[in-house]
Amino acid sequence: MRKKQFKAESKKLLDMMINSIYTHKEIFLRELISNASDAIDKLYFKSLTDDSVKTKKDEFKIRIDADKDNRTLTITDNGIGMTQEELEQNLGTIAKSGSLNFKKDNEGNEKLDDVEVIGQFGVGFYSSFMVADKVVVESKAFGSDTAYRWESEGADGYTISECDKADTGTVITLHLKEDTENDRYSDYLEEYRISELVKKYSDYIRYPIISQASHQAPDPEKEGEYITEIADETLNSMIPLWRKSKSEIKPEDYNEFYKQKFYDYTDPQLVIHTKTEGQATFDALMFIPENPPMDFYSKDYEKGLQLYSNGVMIMDKCPDLLPDYFSFVKGLVDSADLSLNISREMLQHDHQLKIIAKAIDKKIKSELTKMLKNDREKYEKFFSTFGVQLKWGVYADYGMNKDGLKDLIMFKSSNGGYTTLKEYVERMAESQDKIYYACGESEDKIALLPQCDAVKEKGYEILYFTDDVDEFAVQMLMNYDEKEFANICKDDLDLSTEAEKETINKKNEESKELLDKMKEILGDEVTAVKFSNKLGHHAVCLTAEGYVSMEMAKVLSQMPNGGNGIKAQLVLEINCDHQIADKLAQADEDTLAKYTKILYAQARLIAGLSIDNPTELSDSICDLMV
Ligand code: ADP
Numbered sequence: 023m024r025k026k027q028f029k030a031e032s033k034k035l036l037d038m039m040i041n042s043i044y045t046h047k048e049i050f051l052r053e054l055i056s057n058a059s060d061a062i063d064k065l066y067f068k069s070l071t072d073d074s075v076k077t078k079k080d081e082f083k084i085r086i087d088a089d090k091d092n093r094t095l096t097i098t099d100n101g102i103g104m105t106q107e108e109l110e111q112n113l114g115t116i117a118k119s120g121s122l123n124f125k126k127d128n129e130g131n132e133k134l135d136d137v138e139v140i141g142q143f144g145v146g147f148y149s150s151f152m153v154a155d156k157v158v159v160e161s162k163a164f165g166s167d168t169a170y171r172w173e174s175e176g177a178d179g180y181t182i183s184e185c186d187k188a189d190t191g192t193v194i195t196l197h198l199k200e201d202t203e204n205d206r207y208s209d210y211l212e213e214y215r216i217s218e219l220v221k222k223y224s225d226y227i228r229y230p231i232i233s234q235a236s237h238q239a240p241d242p243e244k245e246g247e248y249i250t251e252i253a254d255e256t257l258n259s260m261i262p263l264w265r266k267s268k269s270e271i272k273p274e275d276y277n278e279f280y281k282q283k284f285y286d287y288t289d290p291q292l293v294i295h296t297k298t299e300g301q302a303t304f305d306a307l308m309f310i311p312e313n314p315p316m317d318f319y320s321k322d323y324e325k326g327l328q329l330y331s332n333g334v335m336i337m338d339k340c341p342d343l344l345p346d347y348f349s350f351v352k353g354l355v356d357s358a359d360l361s362l363n364i365s366r367e368m369l370q371h372d373h374q375l376k377i378i379a380k381a382i383d384k385k386i387k388s389e390l391t392k393m394l395k396n397d398r399e400k401y402e403k404f405f406s407t408f409g410v411q412l413k414w415g416v417y418a419d420y421g422m423n424k425d426g427l428k429d430l431i432m433f434k435s436s437n438g439g440y441t442t443l444k445e446y447v448e449r450m451a452e453s454q455d456k457i458y459y460a461c462g463e464s465e466d467k468i469a470l471l472p473q474c475d476a477v478k479e480k481g482y483e484i485l486y487f488t489d490d491v492d493e494f495a496v497q498m499l500m501n502y503d504e505k506e507f508a509n510i511c512k513d514d515l516d517l518s519t520e521a522e523k524e525t526i527n528k529k530n531e532e533s534k535e536l537l538d539k540m541k542e543i544l545g546d547e548v549t550a551v552k553f554s555n556k557l558g559h560h561a562v563c564l565t566a567e568g569y570v571s572m573e574m575a576k577v578l579s580q581m582p583n584g585g586n587g588i589k590a591q592l593v594l595e596i597n598c599d600h601q602i603a604d605k606l607a608q609a610d611e612d613t614l615a616k617y618t619k620i621l622y623a624q625a626r627l628i629a630g631l632s633i634d635n636p637t638e639l640s641d642s643i644c645d646l647m648v
Pocket of ligand 1: 057058061103104146148
């Protein structure tokens with residue numbers, strides 16, 4: 023028999039194909055199963071109009087058989103089969119897709135809606151050469167009496183000859199390559215591996231994918247003993263949950279699906295199932311996990327949704343479908359509209375994908391808004407787990423997404439519990455024109471800040487910022503409902519009446535000499551020492567001048583570049599109505615130095631800052647005590 027040659031370009035193409043288009047060898051099985059499913063779809067399509075097709079819908083199936091002794095893997099379908107010409111055309115010409123032609127030929131036929139032909143590039147079949155050094159295709163076309171065998175050992179060429187085959191359909195036999203150190207091709211003969219691959223890539227193929235599986239069963243002859251039974255098993259679940267109508271799906275179905283597919287032990291806290299038609303047509307099924315995924319805070323964590331095209335998985339984590347602030351969302355998108363590239367592994371970064379991503383972003387936001395409105399407790403629980411992500415979302419990308427997120431973020435406040443910015447503004451006192459906040463390690467610690475007293479006395483609520491990102495996020499927002507944000511630990515916090523202001527200014531002028539001396543004692547540590555009337559019964563506090571607050575400076579200093587040495591400009595404020603003010607005025611030089619340093623150290627501790635020399639502080643206090 024004369025061996026036919028692939029055309030020269032084909033040879034090169036085949037080589038390229040085998041070695042570079044696919045990054046995962048395991049996808050060969052997906053490609054062959056998709057082809058088998060296409061072939062069945064074509065025969066089924068024919069059966070809708072042609073009575074001579076005798077196969078009933080429920081008889082269509084795909085079989086996978088492993089033969090360990092001969093190292094062969096066989097994929098069998100009872101689809102439409104191929105004639106001699108078709109074998110030559112479809113398998114002898116690389117990048118020729120009979121399936122694409124089929125779709126083109128039947129364009130406009132409404133019955134085409136009933137089938138879901140997947141193939142379009144005409145290269146998938148050749149991926150079998152990634153794992154096999156010889157591929158044999160035996161096929162009998164529908165309506166034909168003769169069957170043909172196509173055989174090839176790769177780039178060298180192929181032969182076609184007649185063969186015996188009783189039924190219509192195609193049998194593809196892969197002679198697996200020898201194992202190497204890196205590739206254990208013989209794994210593809212193992213039951214667990216076959217079933218894993220079918221589950222992973224082809225779970226929603228609409229025809230049963232059947233393989234032999236061994237089970238332990240009680241021995242009928244010997245009680246208490248077991249025997250291994252071998253039986254056929256359907257590996258795929260066939261109907262994608264997300265394609266079912268919502269009314270058919272029970273909450274448990276969603277939960278089970280989520281846990282199985284995304285390897286979680288806990289039910290998700292929110293399920294979002296949406297069917298969208300219009301600019302882009304797609305089904306999406308998304309979940310917000312109860313807890314952050316194990317590796318969520320590590321740099322290995324990859325965000326993304328699984329992407330399906332017509333029920334076949336083409337990408338495990340498509341990052342472009344989720345914004346960073348929703349990186350905790352798990353799930354999948356199924357769309358027939360995507361323009362896939364040749365390997366189906368990468369998507370062309372097309373317009374369609376952007377439209378889907380935008381719709382998904384909008385959908386998640388609207389579901390969260392709904393939850394916030396209808397189930398406050400549930401939302402607070404969600405927010406305590408993933409809220410920080412949303413706040414980073416406000417801050418990130420120069421605030422590009424802040425408008426869409428500002429009503430989803432919450433803060434703890436002096437009012438007790440969480441509040442949204444909208445709720446805060448609605449509660450604002452008539453005389454209040456700013457949104458007040460204070461930063462600290464915990465709510466309890468913030469509540470103890472001396473600066474809080476005067477603000478609370480006015481009847482103003484204070485937001486408690488305990489996350490690093492909080493202050494950065496509101497700086498990015500700049501204002502909410504035209505109300506500016508004000509840090510109560512900034513020196514320009516202005517709650518005094520004109521009369522009070524006048525008094526304190528006068529006091530500061532009169533005490534200029536004393537205050538200058540104290541500033542000199544503290545050197546560069548502070549930019550000024552001032553008397554203040556906003557401290558209630560507390561003696562001292564620190565405030566920051568200018569744009570950088572103490573908390574921001576702290577966060578920046580923890581960054582890898584140390585925040586480029588950005589520091590807060592500190593002001594030591596002393597309560598002018600406190601007895602300590604008189605003590606300072608009466609102190610001699612030595613005592614004043616001691617007092618000043620002690621007051622400064624105390625103010626730092628109150629602000630949650632560390633002190634450089636605790637020993638000196640302790641010594642000074644002890645000196646005063648004895
Ligand atoms: P694609 O599936 O993208 O069209 P392939 O290289 O996988 O490309 O297949 C080329 C063509 O070979 C298919 O379009 C189809 O016409 C034909 N073919 C492949 N496998 C089968 C099969 N099991 N039964 C019938 N025809 C098949």
